[in-house]
Amino acid sequence: EVQLLESGGGLVQPGGSLRLSCAVSGFTFSAYAMTWVRQAPGKGLEWVSVITGSGNRTYNADSVKGRFTISRDNSKNTLYLQMSSLRVEDTAVYYCATGREFDFWGQGALVTVSS
Amino acid sequence: DVQMTQSPSSLSASIGDRVTITCRASQGIRNFLVWVQQKPGKAPKSLIYAASNLQTGVPSRFSGDGSGTDFTLTISSLQSEDIATYYCLQYNTYPRTFGQGTKVEI
Numbered sequence: 001e002v003q004l005l006e007s008g009g010g011l012v013q014p015g016g017s018l019r020l021s022c023a024v025s026g027f028t029f030s031a032y033a034m035t036w037v038r039q040a041p042g043k044g045l046e047w048v049s050v051i052t053g054s055g056n057r058t059y060n061a062d063s064v065k066g067r068f069t070i071s072r073d074n075s076k077n078t079l080y081l082q083m084s085s086l087r088v089e090d091t092a093v094y095y096c097a098t099g100r101e102f103d104f105w106g107q108g109a110l111v112t113v114s115s
Numbered sequence: 116d117v118q119m120t121q122s123p124s125s126l127s128a129s130i131g132d133r134v135t136i137t138c139r140a141s142q143g144i145r146n147f148l149v150w151v152q153q154k155p156g157k158a159p160k161s162l163i164y165a166a167s168n169l170q171t172g173v174p175s176r177f178s179g180d181g182s183g184t185d186f187t188l189t190i191s192s193l194q195s196e197d198i199a200t201y202y203c204l205q206y207n208t209y210p211r212t213f214g215q216g217t218k219v220e221i
Contacts (some may be wrong), residue, residue: 035211037159045159045202047211064181077217099163100206102149107159 002026002078003105004049009109016086020078020109022096030054030074032099037107045095048094049081064090087115117141117205121214128221134190136217138203141185147207150179150188152215154199162201163188195221 008020036048047050049060049070058070069082075109079096118141128134138148146166153159161170163179166186175193190197198221201215 044216045153045204045213047213049202050209050211069191095158097161099160102151102159102161102204102206103161103164103170105158 003100004098004104006080006084006094006104006106006109009094009111010088011112011114013115014086014088014113016113017082017084018086018111019083020081020094020096020111023083024077024079024096024098027098028084029072029077032106034070034072034099034101035097035101036070036079037095037097037105038090038111039095040089043092046092053081083111086111088113116210117144117208117212119203119205119212119214121201121203121217123217124215125218125220128193128219130193130195130221132193134193134197134219136188136201136203136219138141138181138186138188138214140184140186140205144205144207146182148179148181148186148203149206150177151202151204152197152199153202154176159202190219192221194220 004021005024018084037049038046051058051070071080091113094110098104120139133153148166150163151159167179178189181208200218
């Protein structure tokens with residue numbers, strides 16, 4: 001059974017940093033690209049960032065470029081999102097999702113940016 | 116960026132009704148389209164990939180069609196458990212982009 005478990009969410013002040021993790025099991029992690037998607041309160045889904053299976057290529061939304069870094073540790077079956085220079089508008093539930101076709105999703109981690 | 120436009124934004128239907136949601140891309144995306152279901156307070160779930168292929172375990176009352184710029188998601192006989200917001204998502208180019216969502220109510 002495929003499982004994705006996000007962690008690391010919480011309350012942070014504007015300008016602060018936070019690192020999200022997504023621990024996965026039930027499939028060959030290194031064979032699949034992984035994506036972060038977020039959802040601001042009461043809003044729709046927004047694609048954030050993707051990383052290839054090997055980790056050698058990444059793509060980011062313009063809204064997070066230069067502030068967020070996606071990475072992965074295939075030895076630990078874990079995906080990361082390092083978020084810095086956080087803004088109030090980054091407040092959202094952050095989901096990790098598997099593969100090019102978003103086959104499986106985690107349950108989400110809430111990030112609140114507020115003073 | 117590819118803009119994805121869904122219609123309608125919301126709809127109300129009865130149990131057993133046939134429901135169709137449309138998604139239009141601002142440029143051709145071949146068949147690189149996913150449909151995602153999100154029930155209230157829950158994480159999203161992928162229903163259909165490559166425009167018309169059902170994910171494992173998804174009921175057969177769901178179907179997808181289309182290629183290029185115009186796509187549809189159809190629920191052949193609406194059930195109470197289908198109450199959700201549905202999003203289309205293109206994965207032909209970066210950045211990936213979602214439609215704004217269609218809220219389905221009874």
